[in-house]
Amino acid sequence: QSTWGYLCLTKGTPTQAQYSSTNSSRMSATDGKETQPMAVNNAAASAKPATAQEHNPDCMDGEEDSEVVLTAKWGAKAIHLTFPPADFDTFTFLDLKAKIQAELNIPPERQKLLGVTVGTRAPLDTDLLPSLVFKAKNKHFMLIGTPADKALVEVKQDELPPVVNDLDGSSWGNWDFDPTEVNAREVRSELHLARLKKATEKTEVRIIHQPRPAKKLLVLDLDYTLFDCKGQGATNIEDLKRPYLEQFMRSAWQHFDLCVWSQTHWRWVEMKCTELGFLTSVNYNLLFVLDRSSMFTVSSRQRDGTPRQHEVKALEIIWSKFPDRFGPHNTLHIDDLSRNFAMNPKNGVKVSSYRMNKRSSDAELFMLTHYLNFAAQLPDVTGVDHTNWKKHASVTQLGLRQ
Numbered sequence: 523q524s525t526w527g528y529l530c531l532t533k534g535t536p537t538q539a540q541y542s543s544t545n546s547s548r549m550s551a552t553d554g555k556e557t558q559p560m561a562v563n564n565a566a567a568s569a570k571p572a573t574a575q576e577h578n579p580d581c582m583d584g585e586e587d588s589e590v591v592l593t594a595k596w597g598a599k600a601i602h603l604t605f606p607p608a609d610f611d612t613f614t615f616l617d618l619k620a621k622i623q624a625e626l627n628i629p630p631e632r633q634k635l636l637g638v639t640v641g642t643r644a645p646l647d648t649d650l651l652p653s654l655v656f657k658a659k660n661k662h663f664m665l666i667g668t669p670a671d672k673a674l675v676e677v678k679q680d681e682l683p684p685v686v687n688d689l690d691g692s693s694w695g696n697w698d699f700d701p702t703e704v705n706a707r708e709v710r711s712e713l714h715l716a717r718l719k720k721a722t723e724k725t726e727v728r729i730i731h732q733p734r735p736a737k738k739l740l741v742l743d744l745d746y747t748l749f750d751c752k753g754q755g756a757t758n759i760e761d762l763k764r765p766y767l768e769q770f771m772r773s774a775w776q777h778f779d780l781c782v783w784s785q786t787h788w789r790w791v792e793m794k795c796t797e798l799g800f801l802t803s804v805n806y807n808l809l810f811v812l813d814r815s816s817m818f819t820v821s822s823r824q825r826d827g828t829p830r831q832h833e834v835k836a837l838e839i840i841w842s843k844f845p846d847r848f849g850p851h852n853t854l855h856i857d858d859l860s861r862n863f864a865m866n867p868k869n870g871v872k873v874s875s876y877r878m879n880k881r882s883s884d885a886e887l888f889m890l891t892h893y894l895n896f897a898a899q900l901p902d903v904t905g906v907d908h909t910n911w912k913k914h915a916s917v918t919q920l921g922l923r924q
Contacts, residue, residue: 748764
């Protein structure tokens with residue numbers, strides 16, 4: 523077992539980091555990617571900001587104020603449908619049916635939701651979720667419906683709404699966001715911009731260290747970007763870290779203020795950051811940390827035109843909190859999933875997904891260090907095509923050798 527440090531952020535300007543430690547089993551958390559939840563005691567679980575929330579029902583001790591959970595009683599099963607705040611405020615009854623389809627493969631036209639009304643009438647597909655009234659406590663309702671693959675009557679594939687569950691990695695295959703003109707237009711639809719506004723209003727950034735003058739901002743994903751959170755066969759955190767992680771963080775901090783934005787709950791984010799040494803390093807500091815509660819759902823399309831629903835990390839949320847400091851011109855977002863920066867593709871740098879079994883051959887962070895040295899000198903980071911970042915990194919390394 524290892525010793526964990528837990529960060530408690532209290533209100534103030536800037537917020538001061540207070541630490542306590544406790545023992546827990548080795549980390550195995552997820553950024554919206556398939557891993558098992560970590561064991562944690564109650565004292566550690568309570569050490570999180572007031573805005574924190576839980577997402578995965580398997581890891582939840584109870585419903586959090588900043589996230590809404592609807593529970594469908596489907597036969598003998600209880601199906602937990604979890605919504606980030608911006609999604610719940612803007613999703614319609616039809617969107618709820620689409621989410622049910624993504625979870626259970628029950629087409630919306632075959633779903634019967636009992637114990638849900640809007641006033642004295644049955645809900646319409648256009649009704650917003652906050653208007654729903656649940657007869658049972660804690661937003662429970664009964665669901666009746668047969669999955670498409672078990673139905674007696676065959677339904678043509680093109681008659682089924684093509685909705686995919688973003689949290690089910692197996693259903694995504696190798697798909698990721700394709701920054702076409704159509705996608706760029708659709709991800710900024712009126713509905714998505716309304717969700718962006720809601721997410722911005724509900725996000726409270728707790729500053730750990732103050733921004734430094736003249737520094738750009740680097741937004742870092744965690745799982746499979748900086749370390750292998752699943753880590754089959756790992757005996758300690760060093761086994762899980764991506765090669766060159768410490769050197770990368772030190773070098774990046776010379777040019778960028780650093781923050782972490784993870785697609786998971788605050789509890790897991792703070793445990794990961796603590797174990798990775800991000801919160802106690804004397805060589806670099808984190809400006810702040812964001813979790814999944816600041817994300818929301820958008821739709822974009824595959825190259826064949828098929829729509830996909832997924833969550834995004836919209837950088838406008840950060841920019842609105844630091845209007846005189848950060849913006850599109852001086853912010854980069856590092857992630858192994860380009861769909862996470864679908865709303866800001868010109869600011870995204872996609873890295874390969876890291877697994878521990880690639881450790882002996884992985885040099886992604888080594889190359890990225892050279893690329894960030896190049897990007898730090900740009901007056902506007904959106905003026906470069908970051909999809910070719912490895913080519914730029916190779917040229918930079920070649921110049922150094924010469």
